[in-house]
Amino acid sequence: MATWRNSGLPRRLILRLALxxxxxxxxxxxxxxxxxxxxxxxxxxxxxxxxxxxxxxIHSQKGLNCASCHGGDPTKAxxxxxxxxxxxxxxxxxxxxxxLCGKCHADxxxxxxxxxxxxxxxxxxxxxxxxxxxxxxxxTKVAVCTDCHGVHDLRPVSDTRSKVHPLNVAQTCxxxxxxxxxxxxxxxxxxxxxxxSTSVHxxxxxxxxxxxxxxxTTCHGNHGAAPPGVDSVQNVCSKCHVFQDQxxxxxxxxxxxxxxxxxxxxxCHGNHGITHxxxxxxxxxxxxxxxxxxxxxxxxxxxxxxxxxGLTRLDSAIKDADHTLSVAESxxxxxxxARLEEDxxxxxxxxxxxxxxxxxxxxxDHDIQEGxxxxxxxxxxxxxALADRDxxxxxxxxxxxxxxATVIGLFLYIxxxxxxxxxx
Amino acid sequence: xxLFTGVQNWLDERFHWAELIGPLKKKTVPIHKLSxxxxxxxxxxxxFMIQVCTGxxxxxxxxxxxxxxxxxxxxxxxxxxxxxxxxxxxSWAANLMILTAFAHMFSVVxxxxxxxxxxxxxxxxxxxxxxxxxxGFSGYxxxxxxxxxxxxxxxxEITGQVPIVGHSMMVFLRGGEEVTGATLTRFFGFxxxxxxGLTTLLVLIHLALVQYFGMSVPPGLEARxxxxxxxxxxxxFFPSFFxxxxxxxxxxxxxxxxxxxxxxxxxxxxxxxxASAPAGIRPEWYFMFMFQTLKxxxxxxxxxxxxVVGILVFGAAGLLWMLLPFFDQVGRGRGxxxxxxxxxxxxSYIIAMTIYGYMAK
Numbered sequence: 001m002a003t004w005r006n007s008g009l010p011r012r013l014i015l016r017l018a019l020x021x022x023x024x025x026x027x028x029x030x031x032x033x034x035x036x037x038x039x040x041x042x043x044x045x046x047x048x049x050x051x052x053x054x055x056x057x058i059h060s061q062k063g064l065n066c067a068s069c070h071g072g073d074p075t076k077a078x079x080x081x082x083x084x085x086x087x088x089x090x091x092x093x094x095x096x097x098x099x100l101c102g103k104c105h106a107d108x109x110x111x112x113x114x115x116x117x118x119x120x121x122x123x124x125x126x127x128x129x130x131x132x133x134x135x136x137x138x139x140t141k142v143a144v145c146t147d148c149h150g151v152h153d154l155r156p157v158s159d160t161r162s163k164v165h166p167l168n169v170a171q172t173c174x175x176x177x178x179x180x181x182x183x184x185x186x187x188x189x190x191x192x193x194x195x196x197s198t199s200v201h202x203x204x205x206x207x208x209x210x211x212x213x214x215x216x217t218t219c220h221g222n223h224g225a226a227p228p229g230v231d232s233v234q235n236v237c238s239k240c241h242v243f244q245d246q247x248x249x250x251x252x253x254x255x256x257x258x259x260x261x262x263x264x265x266x267x268c269h270g271n272h273g274i275t276h277x278x279x280x281x282x283x284x285x286x287x288x289x290x291x292x293x294x295x296x297x298x299x300x301x302x303x304x305x306x307x308x309x310g311l312t313r314l315d316s317a318i319k320d321a322d323h324t325l326s327v328a329e330s331x332x333x334x335x336x337x338a339r340l341e342e343d344x345x346x347x348x349x350x351x352x353x354x355x356x357x358x359x360x361x362x363x364x365d366h367d368i369q370e371g372x373x374x375x376x377x378x379x380x381x382x383x384x385a386l387a388d389r390d391x392x393x394x395x396x397x398x399x400x401x402x403x404x405a406t407v408i409g410l411f412l413y414i415x416x417x418x419x420x421x422x423x424x
Numbered sequence: 425x426x427l428f429t430g431v432q433n434w435l436d437e438r439f440h441w442a443e444l445i446g447p448l449k450k451k452t453v454p455i456h457k458l459s460x461x462x463x464x465x466x467x468x469x470x471x472f473m474i475q476v477c478t479g480x481x482x483x484x485x486x487x488x489x490x491x492x493x494x495x496x497x498x499x500x501x502x503x504x505x506x507x508x509x510x511x512x513x514x515s516w517a518a519n520l521m522i523l524t525a526f527a528h529m530f531s532v533v534x535x536x537x538x539x540x541x542x543x544x545x546x547x548x549x550x551x552x553x554x555x556x557x558x559x560g561f562s563g564y565x566x567x568x569x570x571x572x573x574x575x576x577x578x579x580x581e582i583t584g585q586v587p588i589v590g591h592s593m594m595v596f597l598r599g600g601e602e603v604t605g606a607t608l609t610r611f612f613g614f615x616x617x618x619x620x621g622l623t624t625l626l627v628l629i630h631l632a633l634v635q636y637f638g639m640s641v642p643p644g645l646e647a648r649x650x651x652x653x654x655x656x657x658x659x660x661f662f663p664s665f666f667x668x669x670x671x672x673x674x675x676x677x678x679x680x681x682x683x684x685x686x687x688x689x690x691x692x693x694x695x696x697x698x699a700s701a702p703a704g705i706r707p708e709w710y711f712m713f714m715f716q717t718l719k720x721x722x723x724x725x726x727x728x729x730x731x732v733v734g735i736l737v738f739g740a741a742g743l744l745w746m747l748l749p750f751f752d753q754v755g756r757g758r759g760x761x762x763x764x765x766x767x768x769x770x771x772s773y774i775i776a777m778t779i780y781g782y783m784a785k
C-alpha cells in the first residue's frame with residue numbers, strides 16, 4: 001500500500017482500482033479489460049473519456065480499444081499500461097491524425113472485415129483537399145478527421161447523432177467556417193452557413209427531412225473538400241439538376257459565361273444562399289437576373305418577355321382551372337379525373353421552367369402550349385361539372401314543385417272524400 | 425262499366441278478389457293526438473322499397489372486386505346518366521331508413537305498442553332493424569374507398585373480440601384473416617342476396633302481424649275507449665290513412681331528392697390495403713354509440729379485456745331489449761316503469777354517445 005501512496009495517485013482512484021481488481025480477478029478480466037477508462041473516466045476534459053461515451057463509439061463496438069490508436073497495454077492495471085515498452089504513444093498530434101486513421105481506413109484488406117462496402121480512399125482524398133494541403137504545409141488549424149467525425153464517441157455516418165450525418169454536416173463545417181476570428185488568416189467569407197440556412201437546399205434538408213438535399217459536402221466534397229472551380233460549378237449542380245444541365249449545355253449562355261469567366265449556374269442562382277427560383281427571375285424587378293447583363297429592348301430581352309408571359313399565362317390557366325374544379329368539388333361534384341390531369345398541367349409548367357435553361361423561346365413555348373391544352377381541358381371539365389350541378393339543382397327545384405303540388409292535391413282530395421264520407 | 429270495375433270483376437271471378445281485400449277494406453286506424461307516429465313504419469317501408477329499386481339500378485353497373493369496385497362506382501357517379509342521383513339516393517335513403525327505423529322502434533317503446541298480443545310484431549321489427557344495420561355495414565364497404573375499408577377492418581376486428589366464436593365469425597365475415605377483395609365479394613353477396621331475401625320475408629311477416637293485430641292504441645286511451653266506446657275515433661285505412669301515408673312518402677321523396685342534389689354522397693379515395701390507416705376512422709353514425717363506448721372502456725375491467733366486456737354488455741343489452749315485451753307485465757307495473765326508464769336511458773345514451781363520438785378527436 002505504501003507504494004500506492006507514494007505514487008501520488010488520488011485516493012479515490014486507488015480504491016477504485018482495488019475494487020476493480022477484487023471484482024474481476026480472473027483470467028478473462030486480464031484478456032478483455034480496458035483499464036484506461038478507470039482513470040480517464042474520472043479525469044477532467046480534455047483527458048476525460050467516460051465508459052458510456054466510449055461504449056457509443058463505433059470503434060469500441062467493433063472491438064477496438066484505446067491502445068488501437070494510442071498504443072500501450074490496457075490490460076495492465078497501473079502506469080505500466082502507459083509505458084513506452086508497451087508501445088504507448090500518448091496524445092496523437094493533430095498533424096498525425098489523418099495518417100493514423102488512414103492506417104486502417106486506407107487499408108482495403110483490413111477494412112473489408114468490418115465493412116466491405118466502406119470506401120478506403122479517404123486519406124488520399126484528404127491529401128487533395130484544401131485542408132489536407134494546408135496540413136501538409138504545417139497548418140494544424142485546418143480540419144483533420146477528428147474535427148468532423150469526433151473522437152472517442154465516434155458514430156457511423158448513418159447515425160443521426162453523428163456530426164457527419166447529412167442533417168449535421170452544415171453545423172459541423174460551420175464550427176470553423178462561420179467563426180470569423182478562427183478563419184481570419186484564410187481571407188475567405190464566413191457567412192456561408194448563414195446564407196445556407198436561408199437556402200432552398202437547407203429548407204429541403206431541415207424542414208422536409210430530405211437527406212438527399214445538398215449540404216456542404218454535396219458540392220464541395222467531404223474528405224477532398226475544396227471550393228468548386230468556376231468551370232466545374234455546372235458539374236456540381238448537374239448531379240441533381242440533370243435536365244437543367246442538358247438545356248444549359250446546349251444554350252448560348254454556356255459559351256458566353258465560359259468566355260467571360262463566369263461560374264455557370266451561380267451567376268443567376270447564387271451559391272450558398274440559393275433560394276427557390278420564381279418566374280420573377282425573368283422579370284425586371286428586384287429578383288430579376290437577366291437584366292443584370294442584358295439591356296432593355298435587345299433581342300434577348302424580347303425573348304425574355306415572351307418566355308415570361310408564356311409562363312405567367314400557363315400558371316394563371318392552371319390556377320383558374322384549379323379554382324373552378326375546387327368550387328365544383330365543394331358542391332359535391334366528382335371531378336377526380338380532371339384533378340389527375342391537373343398534375344400533368346403542373347408538370348408541363350415545371351418542364352417549361354426547366355426548358356428556360358435552354359434560353360430558346362420556341363422550346364419553352366412548346367412546353368407551355370402543352371400545358372395550356374391540359375389546363376383548358378380541366379377548365380372545361382370544371383365548367384361542365386358546375387353546369388351539371390346547376391342542372392341538378394334546377395331539376396330538384398322542378399321535382400320539389402311537382403312533389404309539393406301532389407302533396408297539396410292529396411291533402412285536398414283527402415279533405416274532400418272525408419267531408420263527403422258518412423260520419424262514423 | 426269502367427275499366428277499373430272491369431279489372432276488379434275479372435280478378436274477382438278468378439281469385440275472389442273481394443274476399444281477399446275484404447279485411448283491408450275494413451281495416452281502420454285509430455285517431456288520436458299521437459296518430460302521426462303510425463307513419464314512421466310506413467316511411468321506413470317506403471325507404472326500403474327505394475333501396476330495392478335504386479339497388480337494382482346500381483347493380484347494372486357496379487362490379488364487385490378490389491380492382492373494379494371503386495372505379496365502377498366512380499363510373500356510375502360521373503358517366504352513367506343520372507347515376508349520381510341513383511347512388512346518392514341509395515346512400516341517403518339507407519341512412520334515413522335506419523333513422524326512421526330507430527324512431528319507429530322508440531315510438532313503439534314509449535307508446536307501449538309492443539305489449540300483448542304484439543310481442544311477435546316487436547320481435548320481427550327488431551330483427552328487421554338488425555338486418556337494416558347489416559345492410560348498412562355490408563353496403564358501406566362496397567365502394568371500396570379508404571374510409572370504408574378501414575372502418576370495416578375495425579368493425580370486423582371488434583366482431584373478432586366476441587368470446588369463443590369471435591375469431592371464427594371474423595374470418596367468416598372477412599373471408600380470411602384480413603380485409604381483402606374476398607371480404608368485398610362476400611359483403612356484396614350478403615348485401616344483394618342474403619339480406620334482401622331475409623328482409624323481404626321479415627317485412628311480409630311484420631306487415632301481416634300488423635294487419636292481424638291492428639294498430640295499437642296507447643294504453644291510457646285504450647282504457648278510456650273501452651269504458652266509453654262512443655269516444656273511440658277511427659279512420660279507414662283505405663283511402664284515408666293510405667293517402668296520408670302517401671303524402672308522407674312524397675315528402676320523404678322530396679327530402680331524398682334535395683339531399684342527393686345538394687349534398688351528393690361523396691366517393692372518397694380508393695382503398696389501399698397497404699397504406700396506414702388515416703386519421704378519423706369511424707363507422708356509420710348508427711354504430712357510433714357502440715364504437716365510442718368501446719373506445720372509452722378501459723383496457724382492463726377487473727381481470728377481463730375491456731373490449732370483450734363492452735361487447736358482452738352490448739350483446740346482453742340487445743338481447744334484453746329484444747325480450748322487452750315479456751317484462752311489461754312483471755310485478756304490477758314495475759316492469760312497465762323499468763321499460764320506460766330503459767327506453768329513456770337507451771335513447772339518451774345513443775344520442776349522447778353519437779354526438780360525443782363525432783365531437784371527440
